[in-house]
Amino acid sequence: MTTLFYLAGAIAILSTCAVIVQTNIVHALLYLILSLLSVAVVFYTLGAPFAAVLEAIVYAGAIMVLFLFVIMMLNMGQHTRQQERGWLTARVFIAPAIMAALLLAQLLNVMSQVDYELGLTRVGVLEVSALLFGPYVLAVELASILLLAGLVSAYHLAKK
């Protein structure tokens, strides 16, 4: 399980890097899907099968499909690839790299203070549901109202 965890984590990091440097947008999306799936595996090894499957269904299965759908609608070709290559200069990376390094330092600082162990408890579907409809029911309701608003506005836009 530990090996699987580190393997999936490494794949997630590598494929996320590949998303950034890839000039072909379809390939970049494929790497993003791969990254999300490996994050799902990480969740699974950490003892959260429900979160893992939801990651695969919602992110990799639904949201990325919509991304790909939009890319199909746009006319991507050789010229977009050249444009991407023009943007990918070392100078562009400086500011994001500094910010990401700061974040990483903060994260390492926090994580060094927490004592954690791999695969301690398995959080199944029942536990997640009990939490969602118990202490966090207000958050769930608020999220559903947000989604309803999105639905209504999408309907309004489509009607026009």
Place this chain on the structure above:
Amino acid sequence: MALEIGSGLTIGLILGVVIVVAAMLIWVERRLLSFWQERLGPNRVGPFGLLQVVADMIKIFTKEDWVPPFADRLSFVIAPAIIMIVILLSFAVIPFAPNIGVVDSNIGVLFVLAMASLGAYSVMLGGLSSDNKYALLGSLRAAAQMVSYEVFMGISLLGVVALSGSFNLRTIVEAQEGMWFVIPQFVGFVIFLIAGVAESHRLPFDIPEAEQEICAGYHTEYSGMKFGMFFVGEYLGLVLVSSLITVLFFGGWMGPAFLPPIIWFAAKAGVFIAFFILLRAAIPRPRYDQLMSYGWLFLLPLSLLNLLITGVVILST
């Protein structure tokens, strides 16, 4: 040597049998379709034409494996592999018999749904990387269709999950000891059936590959074994949906004891495979907007209502 869940022998047997069944379906479907259309079908190669599959395979393996020069090579090659991998992985959670299966997973139903949603990539990438307008149209249709019908597929399953109280397919089968779930969940069964046809994009919902409108849809540019993988992948999807219906609504391996459980499972799944072929023989293809409005305006409210009533009944008893 005894068969048990997760042993190497069982996994190998399941993989082999599933792929052979999917390949044989090429012949079964052509034969059944022709009977329903008052024809004879392929009957020249071997007894009853049984060796037609072998002939087809030899032909498809020896064809030129052609990648069009304008295609995006990476996505073009992995697209047919995705559908095979994803559907074969889904078979891992199907309980074929008390002692036959690959894993006994607590998230079986969700795993199948996740794999089904990943299956959409195969169709989309195949069409997008072909750089062909008909392929693109086909994959646009496929994307919208599969994403929409996944929703109804998931919601129609939830009634069964609520009744059995588990996402584990094995527990779901055992919960049907007294009564098959098709009786309390008939509406869910019908919605799952329709969504299953749409999800495996077979006729009458083969809008992504409608020959009369858009050539062959997303696999217009495919030939040889890459096309063969799409082709066998479609039949694998058919077997998967039939097995799922059997497991979720028709008591899986349950049946009178004079036959072994696996035979009961195979018989029930076979009936549904034949039913899907009958659907193909009888029902014409709807228009694309009809498919979409039928899904969102009829199936979605119906499945939500079904879930609501199921919940009320469970809570009140």
Place this chain on the structure above:
Amino acid sequence: MYKLIKDTLISQVVTLWGVFMKLFTKADTVQYPDEQPYMFPRWRGRIILSRDPDGEERCVACNLCAVACPVDCIALQKAEKEDGRWYPEFFRINFSRCIMCGFCEEACPTNAIQLTPDFEMAEYIRQDMVWEKEDLLIDGTGKYHDYNFYRVAGMQIKNKDKGEALNEAPPVDVRSLLP
């Protein structure tokens, strides 16, 4: 609501049942090479040249068939025997062009060219589809057994002068003043 259910569900179930019951009906297929289908006598298939009841060639090389042919697949050359009968020196049909329309048969004044119920004419080499007179000519009379052009037509040949054909009046003597 009832109409929706009727259109979406009941009509589909009725269709499914109807198609399912076809399982128990006999197939319409004729297993062709093993089982020969019945060909109707007036089927327009392979073209032949027939002979009259006396065993002579019916074709008088009038070229009407070649003119009528919409795809120009018939070629022939007129020649004349010493007894005055016309006949084709060569008669060639290119079956790779022929569309079996039967116009040649309708155009023929002597019932020489006829279409038969034979349709198995595939060849491996395209040149083999060009049939010459010896391939086309048969020994019988084809579909019209009693017809003999030179017996009914007014054409003068050896042993048959003008006015000697069936139902033919003797030629009018234009130099005579009598009616």
